[in-house]
Amino acid sequence: MPQALGYLKETASQTAGPYVHIGLIPHMAGFDIFQNNFDNVLAGASTKGERITIEGRVLDGIGTPVRDALLEIWQANADGRYNSPADTQKKALDPDFRGWGRTGAHFQTGLYTFDTIKPGPVPGRNTRTMAPHINVWIVSRGINIGLHTRLYFSDETEANAADPVLNLIEQEARRDTLIARRTMRDGKPVYLFDIVLQGDNETVFFDV
Amino acid sequence: MNVRPQISDRDAEPIPNLFLPSVHPVEFFQRDRDIHPPAYAPGYKTSITRSPRKALLSLQNSLSEVTGPVFGHNHIGLLDNDLIRNYAKTGEPIGERIIVHGQVLDENGKAVPNTLVEFWQANAAGRYRHKNDTYLAPIDPNFGGCGRTLTDENGYYYFRTVKPGPYPWRNYVNSWRPAHIHFSVFGTGFAQRLITQMYFEGDPLIKVCPIVHTVPDETAIDRLVAPLDMNAAVPMDTLAYRFNIVLRGRRSTLFENRLEGN
Numbered sequence: 289m290p291q292a293l294g295y296l297k298e299t300a301s302q303t304a305g306p307y308v309h310i311g312l313i314p315h316m317a318g319f320d321i322f323q324n325n326f327d328n329v330l331a332g333a334s335t336k337g338e339r340i341t342i343e344g345r346v347l348d349g350i351g352t353p354v355r356d357a358l359l360e361i362w363q364a365n366a367d368g369r370y371n372s373p374a375d376t377q378k379k380a381l382d383p384d385f386r387g388w389g390r391t392g393a394h395f396q397t398g399l400y401t402f403d404t405i406k407p408g409p410v411p412g413r414n415t416r417t418m419a420p421h422i423n424v425w426i427v428s429r430g431i432n433i434g435l436h437t438r439l440y441f442s443d444e445t446e447a448n449a450a451d452p453v454l455n456l457i458e459q460e461a462r463r464d465t466l467i468a469r470r471t472m473r474d475g476k477p478v479y480l481f482d483i484v485l486q487g488d489n490e491t492v493f494f495d496v
Numbered sequence: 497m498n499v500r501p502q503i504s505d506r507d508a509e510p511i512p513n514l515f516l517p518s519v520h521p522v523e524f525f526q527r528d529r530d531i532h533p534p535a536y537a538p539g540y541k542t543s544i545t546r547s548p549r550k551a552l553l554s555l556q557n558s559l560s561e562v563t564g565p566v567f568g569h570n571h572i573g574l575l576d577n578d579l580i581r582n583y584a585k586t587g588e589p590i591g592e593r594i595i596v597h598g599q600v601l602d603e604n605g606k607a608v609p610n611t612l613v614e615f616w617q618a619n620a621a622g623r624y625r626h627k628n629d630t631y632l633a634p635i636d637p638n639f640g641g642c643g644r645t646l647t648d649e650n651g652y653y654y655f656r657t658v659k660p661g662p663y664p665w666r667n668y669v670n671s672w673r674p675a676h677i678h679f680s681v682f683g684t685g686f687a688q689r690l691i692t693q694m695y696f697e698g699d700p701l702i703k704v705c706p707i708v709h710t711v712p713d714e715t716a717i718d719r720l721v722a723p724l725d726m727n728a729a730v731p732m733d734t735l736a737y738r739f740n741i742v743l744r745g746r747r748s749t750l751f752e753n754r755l756e757g758n
Contacts, residue, residue, distance in 0.1 A: 294605075295603045295604065295605075295745060296526070296570070296601060296602075296603045296604070296605055296742045296745075297603070297715075297716065297719065297742060298527070298528060298531060298532075298603055298690075298718060298742050298744055298745075299690065299692050299719060299720070299741045299742045299743070300531050300532050300533065300692060300711045300717070300719070300741075301532045301533060301690060301692055302533070302678075302691065302692045302693040302707060302708075302710070302711070302714040302720070303533075303540070303542075303543075303691075303693075303707060303710070304678065304680075304691045305678065306628065307616070307624045307626040307628070307629060308616075308678070308691075309626060309627060309641050309724055310616040310624055310640075310641055311615060311616025311641075311643075311644075311678055311679060311680060312614060312616070313641040314640070314642055317624075317626040317627060317628075318625070318626065318627035319584055319625055319640060321582060321642060322576060322644075324570075324571050324572075324573065326571075329550055345570075345571050346554045348545040348546050349544075349545040349547075349549075352545075354546065355629075360689075361621035362560075362563070362564065362565060362686045364559075364560075365530050369558075370559060370563035371566070372563035372564055372565070372566060372684075372685075373564070374522055374559070374562045374563045374564070374684065374685060375559055375563050376675060377559075386565060386566075387565065388564075388565035395628065408561060409558060410558070410559050411558075412558045413553050413556055413558050414561075414757065418558065418560070421560070423560050423561075423686055424691055425686065427691050427702075428546065429542050429546075430540070430542030430543045430544075430547075431535070431543070431546055431547075432532070432533035432534065432535055432537055432540070432543055432710050433520065433532045433533060433535070434545075434689055434690075434691060435548065435662075436686075436687070438560075447686070453555065453558075454557070454678075456553060456555070457553060459682065462550075476563055476607040483575070485546050485547070485548055486544075486545060486546070486547060486548055487549075488551050490548055490549065490550050491548075492550075493548050493552050493553070494552060494553050494554075494555045494556065495527065495529075495552035495553065495554045496524075496555045496561045496687045
């Protein structure tokens with residue numbers, strides 16, 4: 289009789305529900321309660337790097353915007369280092385950049401935005417370099433376990449072509465679902481990134 | 497004779513040498529999808545159009561997954577873990593006063609210290625303070641319904657609140673949510689990110705709730721149900737429930753030359 293392994297089992301995920309804003313972004317739910325609020329502005333006054341806006345919608349299988357979605361992003365700084373103890377690279381941390389933000393889709397339009405900076409490239413597995421990217425996590429009513437995906441940048445053609453994660457996607461046409469399109473608005477770069485939960489243009493989501 | 501497996505796919509990545517220093521200090525256990533709800537769970541109707549139908553892309557952890565944001569006490573207000581007081585305007589909120597406490601652990605049974613735990617809930621009448629909640633139950637002027645805290649060095653958290661009420665919702669014509677509290681937990685890496693719900697021991701609505709039953713494994717459902725904990729109750733004041741949360745385990749085992757990985 290072998291010994292039992294004795295690992296605990298992970299707590300099961302449950303949907304965040306339609307009222308996720310209450311707990312995580314109460315201003316959107318319509319009230320003020322916390323002294324400090326988390327929001328969609330990642331770049332401070334002295335953050336290094338190119339300032340960008342990310343804008344998009346989360347679309348369901350019918351093409352309707354998911355107006356109660358909550359999104360979080362997590363990214364490296366302009367030099368390609370994450371502000372986390374698990375990143376032991378010998379690159380400088382940016383004191384004015386945590387690299388994490390959270391927002392909700394607009395209740396009428398379904399649009400979400402983040403104000404941040406473009407991250408630098410980060411080492412991938414086995415010394416391969418990953419193209420600049422932002423990690424995205426989505427929850428909402430009807431999403432039973434948070435969805436992980438990535439946003440890559442349309443003006444990084446060469447880096448994207450060599451990116452080890454994009455290259456794992458066997459169906460080349462689907463790689464485009466992870467690439468945000470760069471446009472300019474009022475002289476500032478805006479990356480457009482719609483996330484499609486289901487259907488022909490379904491975004492590539494990760495089992496990480 | 498030992499036969500080593502041959503890597504026939506020329507694009508396959510070489511097997512990493514665990515004994516070399518690595519920029520991936522802590523990888524997570526593979527997620528056991530059998531204990532989580534599938535994306536498509538038609539008993540919960542909203543999942544029908546919001547579920548990805550293509551296979552998820554399996555990704556070995558890189559720095560992007562093993563790192564995650566760090567939160568400190570400067571992010572937390574003094575009353576953030578006291579829902580009885582943090583929105584009180586004219587008096588105390590209506591409802592059964594409770595303490596919810598427990599430990600955030602990983603699958604190795606190891607405490608997850610200093611991690612942000614956020615929670616939100618309906619009031620005692622079953623209504624959320626949310627501009628989109630139009631249920632006919634009353635709003636409690638003294639109850640916001642949300643809070644947050646950091647686990648201590650041993651992974652413990654606690655907060656004080658009132659027991660939320662059950663409420664009807666539009667799934668089947670007569671669907672009701674059992675009383676529940678939503679939890680959001682970070683852990684140490686973005687791949688550990690979890691949102692779940694805690695239910696209360698003895699609630700008969702648990703067994704008829706379509707959202708509870710998106711979880712396919714009955715034992716996993718049991719672990720979402722917090723038992724009454726009379727030893728943590730405050731006599732003549734507040735009842736208590738205990739809810740432990742288990743996040744993904746970390747793969748590394750103790751190597752002499754990799755102490756930082758554990």
